[in-house]
Amino acid sequence: MHEISIAEEIIEIVSGYLPQAKNISVKSVMINLGKFSNIMPEALKFGFEVLINDTKLNGATLNINKIPLTIRCNNCGTESELDEPFFYCPNCESGSVEILTGMEMNVIEIELND
Numbered sequence: 001m002h003e004i005s006i007a008e009e010i011i012e013i014v015s016g017y018l019p020q021a022k023n024i025s026v027k028s029v030m031i032n033l034g035k036f037s038n039i040m041p042e043a044l045k046f047g048f049e050v051l052i053n054d055t056k057l058n059g060a061t062l063n064i065n066k067i068p069l070t071i072r073c074n075n076c077g078t079e080s081e082l083d084e085p086f087f088y089c090p091n092c093e094s095g096s097v098e099i100l101t102g103m104e105m106n107v108i109e110i111e112l113n114d
């Protein structure tokens, strides 16, 4: 279950942003998670909840913003949203496409407790 190591990575990223003050605690963390990032949201949440014990993130909620898979065609320039990871352009059927979104995992927001 590689979601555990992804959860560890999120905790490390968030910890790196936290001020040094001792009484800081984190209320919530929001991430962008690509639909085809190969990460299971439920498993990731579970791993996060287990791993945040004994860290400044203890009690924090992990909010997952699911990002659709979008591509841009190198041939005709059309941007499309795909439901399945078949990487060809729906407009001209070119297989030369650039992935814009849908594979990412980024921490985008950290909310601290007052």
Ligand SMILES: [Zn+2]
Residues within 6 Å of the ligand: 073, 074, 075, 076, 077, 078, 089, 090, 091, 092, 093, 094
């Ligand atoms: Zn095209």
